[in-house]
Amino acid sequence: MASIDIENVSKIYPGSTARSVADIALNIKDGEFIVLVGPSGCGKSTLLRMVAGLEDISEGEIRIGTRRVNEVEPAHRDIAMVFQNYALYPHMSVRDNMAYGLKNRAVPRPEIEARVAEAARMLELGPYLDRKPRALSGGQRQRVAMGRAIVRQPAAFLFDEPLSNLDAKLRVSMRTEIRRLQKRLGTTSIYVTHDQLEAMTLADRLVVLNAGRIEQIGTPLEIYHRPASTFVASFIGAPAMNLLDAEIAGNRLRIGDEVLDTPVSGAAGKVTLGIRAEDLMPADRGLSFTPDDIEDLGAQRLVHGFVAGQPLTLVISPATRVEDCRRLAPKPGALHVFDTLSGARLDLHTEHDSRPVLPVGQGL
Amino acid sequence: MTDLSLSPKTPARPSALAALKARLAAPPAAPKRVQFDRPLMPWLLLAPQLAIVAVFFYWPSAQAITSSFYLEDPFGLGSSFVGMANYTDALSSAEYRKIAAFTVFFAAVVAALSLAIGMVLAVKADKVIRGRSAYRTALIAVYAIAPPVAGLIGMMLFDQHIGPLVRFAALFGWDMKVGLDYWDTAIAMIVVAVWLHIPYNFIFILSGLQAIPAAVREAAVIDCASPLRRFLTVVLPLLTPTVFFLTIINLTYALFDTFALIDVMVKDKPANNPMTLVYKVYLDGFRGNDFGGSSAQSVILMVVVLVLTLFQFRYIERRVHYG
Numbered sequence: 001m002a003s004i005d006i007e008n009v010s011k012i013y014p015g016s017t018a019r020s021v022a023d024i025a026l027n028i029k030d031g032e033f034i035v036l037v038g039p040s041g042c043g044k045s046t047l048l049r050m051v052a053g054l055e056d057i058s059e060g061e062i063r064i065g066t067r068r069v070n071e072v073e074p075a076h077r078d079i080a081m082v083f084q085n086y087a088l089y090p091h092m093s094v095r096d097n098m099a100y101g102l103k104n105r106a107v108p109r110p111e112i113e114a115r116v117a118e119a120a121r122m123l124e125l126g127p128y129l130d131r132k133p134r135a136l137s138g139g140q141r142q143r144v145a146m147g148r149a150i151v152r153q154p155a156a157f158l159f160d161e162p163l164s165n166l167d168a169k170l171r172v173s174m175r176t177e178i179r180r181l182q183k184r185l186g187t188t189s190i191y192v193t194h195d196q197l198e199a200m201t202l203a204d205r206l207v208v209l210n211a212g213r214i215e216q217i218g219t220p221l222e223i224y225h226r227p228a229s230t231f232v233a234s235f236i237g238a239p240a241m242n243l244l245d246a247e248i249a250g251n252r253l254r255i256g257d258e259v260l261d262t263p264v265s266g267a268a269g270k271v272t273l274g275i276r277a278e279d280l281m282p283a284d285r286g287l288s289f290t291p292d293d294i295e296d297l298g299a300q301r302l303v304h305g306f307v308a309g310q311p312l313t314l315v316i317s318p319a320t321r322v323e324d325c326r327r328l329a330p331k332p333g334a335l336h337v338f339d340t341l342s343g344a345r346l347d348l349h350t351e352h353d354s355r356p357v358l359p360v361g362q363g364l
Numbered sequence: 365m366t367d368l369s370l371s372p373k374t375p376a377r378p379s380a381l382a383a384l385k386a387r388l389a390a391p392p393a394a395p396k397r398v399q400f401d402r403p404l405m406p407w408l409l410l411a412p413q414l415a416i417v418a419v420f421f422y423w424p425s426a427q428a429i430t431s432s433f434y435l436e437d438p439f440g441l442g443s444s445f446v447g448m449a450n451y452t453d454a455l456s457s458a459e460y461r462k463i464a465a466f467t468v469f470f471a472a473v474v475a476a477l478s479l480a481i482g483m484v485l486a487v488k489a490d491k492v493i494r495g496r497s498a499y500r501t502a503l504i505a506v507y508a509i510a511p512p513v514a515g516l517i518g519m520m521l522f523d524q525h526i527g528p529l530v531r532f533a534a535l536f537g538w539d540m541k542v543g544l545d546y547w548d549t550a551i552a553m554i555v556v557a558v559w560l561h562i563p564y565n566f567i568f569i570l571s572g573l574q575a576i577p578a579a580v581r582e583a584a585v586i587d588c589a590s591p592l593r594r595f596l597t598v599v600l601p602l603l604t605p606t607v608f609f610l611t612i613i614n615l616t617y618a619l620f621d622t623f624a625l626i627d628v629m630v631k632d633k634p635a636n637n638p639m640t641l642v643y644k645v646y647l648d649g650f651r652g653n654d655f656g657g658s659s660a661q662s663v664i665l666m667v668v669v670l671v672l673t674l675f676q677f678r679y680i681e682r683r684v685h686y687g
Contacts, residue, residue: 052582052586053585053586054582054585054586073585073589074582074585074586075585075586075587075588075589076589079586080586081582081583081586083579083582083583084579085577085579086579087577087579087580087582087583088580088583089580089583089584089598090580090602091601091602100587100588100597101586101587101588104587104588104589104590104593148583148587
């Protein structure tokens with residue numbers, strides 16, 4: 001158990017001047033579950049691998065607990081890692097896979113056996129202990145990889161997209177399992193994923209990365225309800241937040257020829273307006289909407305269409321008729337305004353998002 | 365008659381190699397059945413391969429077995445049936461036994477050393493990031509040298525007057541007499557044979573190392589602090605298919621492919637030189653014109669190779685982890 005402090009860490013690959021990871025500062029509290037999320041190539045895996053010691057730290061400092069680990073060997077950092085493709089030792093049985101790290105640390109044999117048995121019980125791997133990894137299914141292999149991390153009782157778990165190789169159904173159940181285990185063991189965790197749903201459901205705090213930089217840090221709901229930039233807005237939430245070119249003129253937002261009723265403060269000029277698909281309701285007056293395509297998901301319907309020539313997606317209940325959606329009004333306080341050029345959030349909305357932000361981990 | 369000396373060579377290589385390559389290349393899978401309309405078609409398709417096997421393996425082998433029971437006139441004028449006499453002569457000869465013992469020693473040392481050195485170089489080259497292709501080319505290049513040329517280079521390195529290795533040995537007070545002293549010649553032979561076969565081992569082990577998933581190695585880096593222990597417990601077990609394959613290839617190489625090398629190194633030297641059984645087959649058959657004795661020796665070699673191959677597949681392969 002330990003905190004992890006990442007102080008102004010950068011990664012510059014040899015032969016390149018660009019920073020793959022640029023000046024990341026992040027303080028992770030003991031027992032916290034941090035999810036690093038971003039598109040491929042955003043540097044999230046590199047950052048995780050720097051914490052693990054699999055990549056050199058070009059600049060800055062990483063501390064696990066109070067100890068600076070920049071120069072410490074991965075095996076001495078007191079971390080355990082779960083890899084995307086499981087990385088089990090193919091020539092060892094499940095039992096030996098889990099025991100390997102402990103044997104190398106000269107843990108007494110009875111202690112190893114006890115820990116392996118406990119992990120096997122926790123992960124329901126008991127019947128498979130003597131099998132080789134190739135005789136296991138994908139889900140079981142991922143459990144073994146988890147078990148290998150758990151028996152070590154490390155200061156921190158590092159997860160590198162551990163669920164991306166599993167099928168959708170298994171991914172959901174493993175996600176719940178990882179969350180449960182982490183809460184139960186209380187081990188500080190860093191989890192890398194490109195799946196925003198995984199990020200939302202697992203994280204105590206989310207770190208959204210883009211092009212090697214932190215776009216936003218916050219609880220999943222903070223980030224969902226107050227995205228700091230158009231990048232975060234479009235990345236977190238499914239379907240993605242609608243982003244429309246708009247203009248502030250005379251305390252009103254104009255989208256093409258459409259004008260929103262909601263008064264806004266702020267300098268006149270071009271802005272990007274963000275509205276979540278579920279924050280738009282059919283109304284008698286409002287934006288005129290041209291439906292184009294419908295996706296029925298059972299519990300809800302996604303209606304894709306256009307407002308003032310710009311694409312827009314709408315979520316409605318299956319009971320609502322598409323014909324009723326000719327005019328749309330945003331829910332109160334559901335407008336996000338961003339700077340068109342920098343993409344940064346502009347807090348100029350008068351009816352600021354007033355919904356309460358739920359405390360951490362509420363959903364579980 | 366010319367293929368007499370070659371006959372022990374043919375049974376070892378194609379059979380062992382073909383079987384191995386097939387095993388290494390294809391994961392165990394149900395064979396795919398193809399239906400042919402005419403029963404003759406598959407035989408026609410197989411014919412070229414069968415013809416090659418028959419002409420270059422079965423026919424010379426049959427010839428060797430037949431003539432091993434005859435005492436042949438050196439001028440090819442006639443032959444008389446002598447039963448097992450050629451075999452008993454060979455096996456009871458002290459010289460033959462000495463050469464057999466040396467062959468075993470030579471094969472074991474050459475196989476082990478070229479494998480070990482090839483592995484050390486491959487493991488080191490695998491870690492090199494900057495200029496890796498230059499290192500690899502330099503290490504592989506030796507493989508392009510033909511064995512007789514290597515023998516000549518070896519002779520030069522161990523030359524009595526100008527050989528740098530002889531001078532180097534002299535620094536330690538070791539008066540090397542390659543071509544005169546039995547063990548000095550043996551050492552020179554082993555050095556050249558090993559040197560020539562390191563690249564082969566290097567290539568295979570390097571590709572074997574690269575077939576080990578990076579994540580597995582990284583997991584090991586996190587699980588185990590000692591690089592040597594990591595190598596012994598994770599990397600080496602995963603290399604066993606490659607090592608198994610190379611052990612067989614190395615033994616075959618040391619037993620049969622060193623022929624040209626030995627020929628260059630001992631041909632014009634006084635007697636009492638170390639040589640392998642294959643070289644003796646050639647010496648007795650073509651220098652001594654004792655075709656019957658030479659044939660008997662090559663049949664003995666055939667049996668040895670057969671037993672060796674069976675033994676390796678049956679007992680060593682069980683401990684090998686494939687995938």
